[in-house]
Amino acid sequence: MTTIYLIITLVISIVLNIALSMMLYKLGKIIISFEDTVEASIPVINKAEKVLSDIMERPLFFDSPEVRGVLNSIRSVRYAVLTIASNFNIVKEEEISESTDKR
Numbered sequence: 001m002t003t004i005y006l007i008i009t010l011v012i013s014i015v016l017n018i019a020l021s022m023m024l025y026k027l028g029k030i031i032i033s034f035e036d037t038v039e040a041s042i043p044v045i046n047k048a049e050k051v052l053s054d055i056m057e058r059p060l061f062f063d064s065p066e067v068r069g070v071l072n073s074i075r076s077v078r079y080a081v082l083t084i085a086s087n088f089n090i091v092k093e094e095e096i097s098e099s100t101d102k103r
Contacts, residue, residue: 038088045085052078 055074 042085042088045081045088049078049081049085052081 052074056071056078
């Protein structure tokens with residue numbers, strides 16, 4: 001009787017391990033795809049940050065609340081872009097240091 005329970009437990013364990021392995025493989029593919037997308041977006045983010053910096057350096061010729069609001073929005077977006085870019089660079093630097101440590 002205990003042999004049957006052991007065989008059933010073994011079969012269930014094998015099936016669950018196969019299912020888990022398939023799900024982990026799919027998750028790994030999603031993570032790699034996301035990483036590739038992030039790496040491809042870094043130059044775009046850097047370019048956008050440069051454009052926003054250039055806009056911020058120009059003097060304002062119209063002093064209205066609407067223009068000030070737009071300028072504040074541009075500052076907020078610029079800060080968000082800088083934060084995203086710096087976070088990407090931190091992650092990339094950590095990966096580089098980990099890969100050099102392994103060698």
